[in-house]
Amino acid sequence: MSELLILVDAHDRPVGTAEKMLAHRQGLLHRAFSIFILNDRGELLLQQRALHKYHSGGLWTNTCCSHPRPQEQTLSAAHRRLKEEMGFDCPLQPLFSFIYHAHLDHELIEYEYDHVLLGFHNGDPSPNPDEVCAWRWINLADLANDLQTRPHQYTYWLNSCFAQFQQALTFVKEMNRSS
Numbered sequence: 430m431s432e433l434l435i436l437v438d439a440h441d442r443p444v445g446t447a448e449k450m451l452a453h454r455q456g457l458l459h460r461a462f463s464i465f466i467l468n469d470r471g472e473l474l475l476q477q478r479a480l481h482k483y484h485s486g487g488l489w490t491n492t493c494c495s496h497p498r499p500q501e502q503t504l505s506a507a508h509r510r511l512k513e514e515m516g517f518d519c520p521l522q523p524l525f526s527f528i529y530h531a532h533l534d535h536e537l538i539e540y541e542y543d544h545v546l547l548g549f550h551n552g553d554p555s556p557n558p559d560e561v562c563a564w565r566w567i568n569l570a571d572l573a574n575d576l577q578t579r580p581h582q583y584t585y586w587l588n589s590c591f592a593q594f595q596q597a598l599t600f601v602k603e604m605n606r607s608s
């Protein structure tokens with residue numbers, strides 16, 4: 430069964446659908462989401478993508494990334510995929526969105542309108558081995574340093590949005606303190 434992606438314009442308005450691999454071969458702008466899960470120690474849960482993934486296999490990335498299905502709300506899709514990939518669910522809140530365009534391995538192109546979501550969880554995941562080959566919790570300062578010194582070990586999208594994630598997280602923490 431082929432997986433359909435939601436094609437969008439630069440303002441995240443749906444303009445159609447396309448089969449997943451076609452969208453990635455032709456570099457069509459489509460809706461996606463990236464989930465960042467933190468624990469009470471302020472560490473981020475990273476996953477290492479399964480080696481056989483259709484692109485970026487073996488690279489480290491944020492907790493979970495995927496695409497909503499046609500007629501599926503982004504937040505609902507995020508909860509579904511968090512359970513499917515990492516074996517748990519938790520409350521999620523939108524942080525920001527961004528567009529990125531990248532030529533990846535296997536002659537594929539990521540062109541995504543990516544919704545970044547934040548959640549908190551203190552337990553260890555039970556990842557699906559078809560999706561994830563390893564996981565770890567990492568301090569944000571250590572990750573920032575590692576992204577600078579070894580960016581090739583991380584996905585393009587994590588490298589692209591991590592600084593913006595840190596800024597948004599600082600804003601969320603300040604808002605929580607003042608309320």
